[in-house]
Amino acid sequence: MDTARYAELFLTESREHVSAINHALLELERASDGGRNAGQGHPPADEARRSAIAALFRAVHTIKGMSATMGYTAVATLSHELEALLDWLRRGDAMVNTALMDTLFKAADALESSIERAVSGKAADARIERIAARLRDAVAPATSSAREAPRVLGVTRSRPGRQAGRRRKTPPRPRTRTRASRPEPVATAVPATVIRVRFIADAPLRGARAAMALQRAQTFGEVQAVEPPEHTFSEPAFGQEVTIRVATAVPHATIARSIESVGDVAGVEVEGAPPDSLTPLPAGIGSPPARRSRPSGRHAVGGPGAGGSDVGEDPYRARHVRIDLRRLDALMNLIGELVIARGRLMALTAASEDQALAETVHHSARLIGNLQDEIMTCRMVPVWQVFDRFPRLVRDAARSLGKQVAFEVYGKEIELDRSMLDEIGDPIVHLLRNAVDHGIEAPDVRVAAGKAAEGRLTLSAIRDRSAVLIRVEDDGRGIDRDRVLARARDTGLVDAATSTLTDDEVVRLIARPGFTTADQVTNLSGRGVGIDAVQAKVRSLGGSVDIKSVPGQGTVVTARLPLTLAIMRALLARTGGDTYAFPMAHVDETVSAEGLALASVRGRPVMLLRGEAVPYVRLRELVGVPGGAGPTGGPLAEQHVLVLESGGRRTAVAVDELTGQQDIVVKQFDAARGGLPLFSGATILGDGAPALIVDVSSLI
Amino acid sequence: MSHTVLICDDAIFMRTMVGDILQQAGFDIVGEAETGLQAVEKYKQLRPDLVTMDIVMPDMGGIDAVREITRFDPQAKILMCSAMGQQALVVEAIQAGARDFVVKPFQPSRVLEAVQRVLA
Numbered sequence: 001m002d003t004a005r006y007a008e009l010f011l012t013e014s015r016e017h018v019s020a021i022n023h024a025l026l027e028l029e030r031a032s033d034g035g036r037n038a039g040q041g042h043p044p045a046d047e048a049r050r051s052a053i054a055a056l057f058r059a060v061h062t063i064k065g066m067s068a069t070m071g072y073t074a075v076a077t078l079s080h081e082l083e084a085l086l087d088w089l090r091r092g093d094a095m096v097n098t099a100l101m102d103t104l105f106k107a108a109d110a111l112e113s114s115i116e117r118a119v120s121g122k123a124a125d126a127r128i129e130r131i132a133a134r135l136r137d138a139v140a141p142a143t144s145s146a147r148e149a150p151r152v153l154g155v156t157r158s159r160p161g162r163q164a165g166r167r168r169k170t171p172p173r174p175r176t177r178t179r180a181s182r183p184e185p186v187a188t189a190v191p192a193t194v195i196r197v198r199f200i201a202d203a204p205l206r207g208a209r210a211a212m213a214l215q216r217a218q219t220f221g222e223v224q225a226v227e228p229p230e231h232t233f234s235e236p237a238f239g240q241e242v243t244i245r246v247a248t249a250v251p252h253a254t255i256a257r258s259i260e261s262v263g264d265v266a267g268v269e270v271e272g273a274p275p276d277s278l279t280p281l282p283a284g285i286g287s288p289p290a291r292r293s294r295p296s297g298r299h300a301v302g303g304p305g306a307g308g309s310d311v312g313e314d315p316y317r318a319r320h321v322r323i324d325l326r327r328l329d330a331l332m333n334l335i336g337e338l339v340i341a342r343g344r345l346m347a348l349t350a351a352s353e354d355q356a357l358a359e360t361v362h363h364s365a366r367l368i369g370n371l372q373d374e375i376m377t378c379r380m381v382p383v384w385q386v387f388d389r390f391p392r393l394v395r396d397a398a399r400s401l402g403k404q405v406a407f408e409v410y411g412k413e414i415e416l417d418r419s420m421l422d423e424i425g426d427p428i429v430h431l432l433r434n435a436v437d438h439g440i441e442a443p444d445v446r447v448a449a450g451k452a453a454e455g456r457l458t459l460s461a462i463r464d465r466s467a468v469l470i471r472v473e474d475d476g477r478g479i480d481r482d483r484v485l486a487r488a489r490d491t492g493l494v495d496a497a498t499s500t501l502t503d504d505e506v507v508r509l510i511a512r513p514g515f516t517t518a519d520q521v522t523n524l525s526g527r528g529v530g531i532d533a534v535q536a537k538v539r540s541l542g543g544s545v546d547i548k549s550v551p552g553q554g555t556v557v558t559a560r561l562p563l564t565l566a567i568m569r570a571l572l573a574r575t576g577g578d579t580y581a582f583p584m585a586h587v588d589e590t591v592s593a594e595g596l597a598l599a600s601v602r603g604r605p606v607m608l609l610r611g612e613a614v615p616y617v618r619l620r621e622l623v624g625v626p627g628g629a630g631p632t633g634g635p636l637a638e639q640h641v642l643v644l645e646s647g648g649r650r651t652a653v654a655v656d657e658l659t660g661q662q663d664i665v666v667k668q669f670d671a672a673r674g675g676l677p678l679f680s681g682a683t684i685l686g687d688g689a690p691a692l693i694v695d696v697s698s699l700i
Numbered sequence: 701m702s703h704t705v706l707i708c709d710d711a712i713f714m715r716t717m718v719g720d721i722l723q724q725a726g727f728d729i730v731g732e733a734e735t736g737l738q739a740v741e742k743y744k745q746l747r748p749d750l751v752t753m754d755i756v757m758p759d760m761g762g763i764d765a766v767r768e769i770t771r772f773d774p775q776a777k778i779l780m781c782s783a784m785g786q787q788a789l790v791v792e793a794i795q796a797g798a799r800d801f802v803v804k805p806f807q808p809s810r811v812l813e814a815v816q817r818v819l820a
Contacts, residue, residue, distance in 0.1 A: 236785065
């Protein structure tokens with residue numbers, strides 16, 4: 001069949017399962033460590049171990065089924081081997097040691113890459129076979145027969161846990177669901193009939209067909225013998241034939257017809273000589289009476305379990321559709337244009353006297369706003385879609401550096417615009433690696449400093465007004481001020497005489513482009529890209545980065561991101577005849593410039609706002625507009641002051657004129673590298689004029 | 701009137717594919733379930749003519765779901781969807797009351813054959 005159109009679905013879903021696999025592997029590793037520490041058989045650890053293996057098995061099994069259907073042989077083979085190993089693990093009590101964990105993690109990686117390769121049509125990775133062999137070897141040493149017939153092992157040995165419970169509940173002989181509904185045939189009174197069934201040679205799961213044949217035979221009478229015995233039905237090596245002796249008076253032809261309809265049947269022979277015409281047919285031949293009558297509840301309103309859901313639309317039909325992200329992007333662009341047009345229309349209407357026109361325009365404007373909200377909501381996805389791969393990443397990083405890290409993630413359900421989430425993944429990876437590499441100390445160092453050997457690393461997503469905060473927090477050594485200062489002097493960022501920097505200044509120094517204190521390039525994070533790369537990225541997304549660090553106690557890096565890339569609410573201000581947009585997320589208040597007390601603190605101009613000294617700048621000076629009275633520090637010629645906030649710090653900007661709030665459509669440009677460090681992007685206003693978007697964090 | 705079907709599989713991929721095969725053959729897909737528990741609940745609510753049931757699912761596997769469903773309705777027509785190498789589980793499912801099975805990777809013709817057998 002044509003499977004190409006399922007490829008995307010396959011990929012999406014397989015990725016989710018790979019993520020689940022990594023998650024379960026971490027659980028398994030934790031449970032196995034816990035088990036060793038607490039001694040074997042520690043119940044909570046055992047339970048966690050079992051549930052992790054069960055989750056692994058499910059995910060791998062699903063991938064196996066899907067990939068086989070898609071014809072992705074490499075993926076199917078690998079997942080089959082992995083499944084066999086997991087199956088062996090879940091039925092035994094083999095120690096999960098480091099070597100085995102390593103094999104499992106490698107297999108998960110190989111599985112992921114083989115999925116991606118298969119979908120993109122690339123040939124399978126040569127490593128796959130090696131990994132598959134490792135998986136086979138992992139099972140082999142314990143019992144060489146386990147792989148050939150894992151199911152036989154499971155049946156003949158007692159199974160651990162749930163499996164055993166289920167086994168016990170099942171009677172040794174299959175119970176036929178129709179038996180209770182009719183009288184037991186009396187074996188001695190009825191002659192025996194021998195049914196010999198031959199299945200098609202290459203039919204899959206012939207043992208299961210034999211089980212079906214046996215089920216049917218049991219509806220005719222008491223089964224006296226089965227050859228080969230029933231327990232062999234479960235063996236992969238089940239042959240081609242089954243012979244069933246049943247005490248029945250049912251005509252041969254009826255029996256043959258019923259058995260033939262089992263499926264994959266090559267031939268049926270029915271022997272013995274019940275007097276066809278003399279024996280009245282027992283009720284239930286072929287199709288027992290219970291099966292004949294239609295269940296009555298289905299069409300009856302208010303039937304059992306109907307729960308009042310019969311009326312109206314069926315609520316159980318699929319209520320989701322999958323939409324190509326590009327469609328959503330296109331929608332978002334269109335609504336962006338529409339928002340601009342709305343601004344223009346509002347401006348024109350304001351100049352008109354026509355009341356009806358004004359009402360209509362306002363109504364449309366509101367609808368456009370609603371539409372914008374809806375489309376935005378469609379694009380929101382929970383952060384776990386990206387966060388889910390981080391536990392594995394932190395674990396690998398910690399392992400390779402010989403560090404112990406307890407990693408926790410909070411706020412997984414917080415939602416962010418899809419394209420924002422895609423962009424923010426790499427910076428977070430960078431922050432996490434930084435924390436493991438430079439933040440958290442080696443276990444012995446930590447113990448010597450009076451800390452727990454295991455470091456703590458936390459990643460959280462927090463919704464804050466119209467922004468989302470992404471926070472990476474560690475309890476490591478903090479930022480070394482002396483090293484930062486020394487490096488800053490070396491590179492000329494501060495002059496040689498500087499010996500005192502405030503904590504904030506130190507921290508902001510390390511966010512300067514190209515600044516790193518890593519003495520040597522480590523495998524993990526020291527590739528010459530420091531916190532500045534993170535900051536540049538976050539700024540290009542319209543956000544800001546804040547760093548707080550206490551020596552010896554740890555570091556907190558917080559990235560503040562807007563909910564969406566495309567549209568933001570901005571306060572528009574004019575200076576020198578041009579309009580500038582300030583993201584509302586950063587605007588604390590606006591005050592009249594008249595009568596403000598100005599002063600200077602340590603050579604920097606500040607204004608006094610209700611007793612608080614807030615540093616200020618004049619926009620016309622920043623953008624190089626000539627004119628106006630005096631430089632910053634002198635009396636203000638401007639009319640208005642915007643008080644802006646970013647990362648807990650405030651600054652004020654003096655502007656000529658405020659022109660109001662508006663939704664603006666952001667056209668990104670890479671401000672940090674584009675030579676316009678003040679701005680994060682540009683927009684087109686309702687009247688068609690351009691405006692630059694001020695990067696508030698760069699002012700502070 | 702076309703037969704109604706409840707599709708139970710934890711993979712959307714599989715549900716979509718089985719759904720497409722059956723829909724093209726004129727069946728009416730009235731519901732989908734991702735877990736064994738959902739399968740039992742939805743069976744009771746929807747009373748479909750046919751259930752396709754994956755074996756390995758979270759929150760109650762397919763076999764336990766077959767037990768629950770046939771306890772509720774001994775006439776339930778359940779078709780197991782299995783992978784290669786699951787013979788023991790399929791045998792268990794048949795013993796629990798499933799009517800037939802198909803083996804992944806699915807071929808539409810084999811799925812439809814099995815469905816016809818179950819509904820016959």
